[in-house]
Structures are given as structure tokens and as C-alpha cells.
Amino acid sequence: MSETKKTISQDRKRTNILHRQELAFIAYLVERMPRWVTSNMLTALGLTGNLLVAVLMCLSSIQGAWLLLLTPLAFFINWFGDSLDGRLAYYRKKPRKWFGFCLDIMVDWIGIVAIGLGYYTYVQPEWKVVGFIFVVLYGAEMIISQLRYKVTDHYSIDSGIFGPTEVRIILSLLFCSEFFIPGSMHWSGLSVSVVLFLSFIADFRKLLAVANERDRAHQQEGQIAS
DSSP: OOHHHHHHTTTOOOOSTTHHHHHHHHHHHHTTOOTTOOHHHHHHHHHHHHHHHHHHHHHHHHHOGGGGGGHHHHHHHHHHHHHHHHHHHHHTTOOOHHHHHHHHHHHHHHHHHHHHHHHHHHSOGGGHHHHHHHHHHHHHHHHHHHHHHHHHSOOOOOBTTBOHHHHHHHHHHHHHHHHHSTTHHHHHHHHHHHHHHHHHHHHHHHHHHHHHHHHHHHHHHHHHHO
């Protein structure tokens, strides 16, 4: 692994399918980022991408589903800002680990809520609850990632082989399919929510098992000390 890759990946473990290709691309980009670009600017850009997704969905409910064909561009903008903000700080050896951690969590939550509202605006009344369920379940996965960090001292934003990048790609394809297959977003939104629910259950069970093992280790340490 190159020195740049080591520098920008030192604070987290990735397990998603595209992590090797993604890391190589990020390393390429941070080495060529203009000096005037800051991490905070990239964070704002990432949020703008998610807000643009929400705006496109809202406008599609009025102007037509063809606007959903632009959502891959909006998701790429989000990926660009969200993936490079912290990486750029580490590359320039000016990381603000806890500041960036807090900011990223809140910005990601705002973006997810915005996308959920966009979905809520676009779909038919009887499907609107799916947008609410999506936001709740995605938020639950975010909580799991924070609890995992607390319990294991290792920060991971992936759920098995899927991470934010894969989720962006899947959502882009599902949103675009609405233009070619009208009404498909209703069922795709429900399908994504089911997958998120199953992922949450699996991740929560694993987390509880790890937490239980850590408790046992602490109890054994206490018995030895006494």
C-alpha cells in the first residue's frame, strides 16, 4: 500500500466490496486537490449532494421522473465531499478527529432525513410511510456504528460487504429505474427498507455478542485483581 493510502485510511477499517478501488481513487484525488480546498468545504459539498438528491425527488413529483436521472450525479457529489473531507485532512497532516467525527455524523443525518423527505414527497400517499421507515432504519444503522465504535474502539461505517458507496450506487440505480419503470420506486423503497431492517438485526446481534465478551473479560480482570 502506498504512503498516501496508509495515511488516509489509518482511522477506520473498511469491509465493503469496493474499498480497494475506492481507496486508490481517493488517494489519487487528495494528492491533486488544490490547496485552497478545505475539509470543511468538502463536508459542505457532500451535504449539498444529498440535498440535491432530495430537491430532484421533490421536483420530479411536479416536473416528471426524468429529473431522477440526475440523481447519480448528485450522489457522486455527495460521495466526493463525504469521502474526501477527512481523508484530505489526514493527508495534509491536519486531522481534527473528534471535530470531524461529530460534524460528519450530523451532516450525514441531515442528508438522510432530506432524502427521506424527498421520497415522501414523490411517492403516492399510501407509500409515504416507507420514507419514514427508511429514515428510521438508516438512523438505526448509524447508531449501531457509533455503539460499535464505543464497544470495540474501532470505527467502521460498513455493514458487511456494503458501505455508503455501495448504498449510493444502489439508490442511484433504483431512482433512475423509476423513469423507465414508473412506480418501481415504491417497491424498491420497500425492498431497501427490508434489507436495512435485516442488516440492523444482524449487526445488533453481532454487537451484543462482542459487548458480552468484553463484559466477561472485564469481570475476569476484576476477579484476578481482587
